[in-house]
Amino acid sequence: MNYTNSPIQQITFNNQEIFVKRDDLLHKDFSGNKARKFYYFLKNDFKDIKKVVSYGSCQSNAMYSLSCLCKIRNWDFEYYVDHIPSYLKDKPIGNYKGALDNGMCIIEKELEKEIPSKFEEDTIFIPEGGALQEAQYGIKILADEIISWSKETKQKDLKVFLPSGTGTTALYLQKYLPFEVLTCACVGDSEYLKKQFNLLERNNHPTILEMEKKYHFGKLYKEFYEIHKQLNKQTNIEFDLLYDSLGWLCVNKHLYTKKYNILYIHQGGLLGNISMRERYNYKYDKIQ
Numbered sequence: 421m422n423y424t425n426s427p428i429q430q431i432t433f434n435n436q437e438i439f440v441k442r443d444d445l446l447h448k449d450f451s452g453n454k455a456r457k458f459y460y461f462l463k464n465d466f467k468d469i470k471k472v473v474s475y476g477s478c479q480s481n482a483m484y485s486l487s488c489l490c491k492i493r494n495w496d497f498e499y500y501v502d503h504i505p506s507y508l509k510d511k512p513i514g515n516y517k518g519a520l521d522n523g524m525c526i527i528e529k530e531l532e533k534e535i536p537s538k539f540e541e542d543t544i545f546i547p548e549g550g551a552l553q554e555a556q557y558g559i560k561i562l563a564d565e566i567i568s569w570s571k572e573t574k575q576k577d578l579k580v581f582l583p584s585g586t587g588t589t590a591l592y593l594q595k596y597l598p599f600e601v602l603t604c605a606c607v608g609d610s611e612y613l614k615k616q617f618n619l620l621e622r623n624n625h626p627t628i629l630e631m632e633k634k635y636h637f638g639k640l641y642k643e644f645y646e647i648h649k650q651l652n653k654q655t656n657i658e659f660d661l662l663y664d665s666l667g668w669l670c671v672n673k674h675l676y677t678k679k680y681n682i683l684y685i686h687q688g689g690l691l692g693n694i695s696m697r698e699r700y701n702y703k704y705d706k707i708q
């Protein structure tokens with residue numbers, strides 16, 4: 421199992437041809453940009469390490485991917501959350517269920533006060549969402565795959581698009597690619613995203629495209645659900661509901677009618693769609 425080298429395919433969406441890098445197909449469990457970001461911890465020697473500690477939301481894609489990493493490496497996984505809703509405790513689904521099945525030890529606490537600030541020698545601490553320097557190790561491999569493909573297919577005016585959370589993936593792609601990287605802020609606004617970029621690298625940031633409407637991360641929007649269903653129907657590819665719906669709205673707004681080719685990075689996250697789809701069904705389809 422090497423967890424690299426995902427295929428690139430051409431799709432047609434709303435009459436426009438776009439290339440898609442299928443990182444959702446890297447592996448059944450360890451896939452998407454989290455597999456790229458945590459690849460460093462998969463591949464390198466950590467002979468004294470016994471445990472990974474992280475924190476964030478209890479439905480996060482990063483949490484699930486870390487649980488897969490720890491299972492593969494036979495490490496303990498301790499994950500801190502603010503709060504686990506009772507419906508999820510009663511009936512675990514999606515990333516939460518997957519991570520529990522992989523042996524995650526989840527700890528519900530007030531985050532600021534309770535996460536230890538110092539760790540034992542045998543512990544790796546991963547910040548929320550995997551926003552860390554080590555992420556560039558795997559993202560450089562992703563960039564190299566894109567460069568090889570662009571040479572094989574003789575791409576000239578290529579631009580790479582991907583939606584951002586912490587912005588780590590977009591930032592390191594820009595660092596290692598000779599093409600312009602375009603992104604949009606799905607968590608917080610563009611100012612927040614710029615700050616996130618600056619925490620990791622001072623220069624050479626991706627271009628942030630703006631939307632007119634302000635979207636709040638994790639909230640349900642009819643246009644997100646609509647474009648998700650349209651994508652499914654027209655391309656036969658399932659995209660993530662949290663990031664990709666906004667990503668494709670952004671592509672629709674800014675990148676159509678442009679002269680260059682676009683490579684859209686599919687960053688996985690499909691296990692998280694199970695709980696999102698339940699919420700969307702309930703709100704807009706009234707299916708229970």
Ligand SMILES: *Cc1c(COP(=O)(O)O)cnc(C)c1O
Pocket residue numbers: 452453454481482549583584585586587588589590660663664687688689
């Ligand atoms: C985590 C995630 C992102 C955001 O990645 P960042 O590197 O934090 O910007 C985007 N899409 C999906 C599907 C994700 O799981």
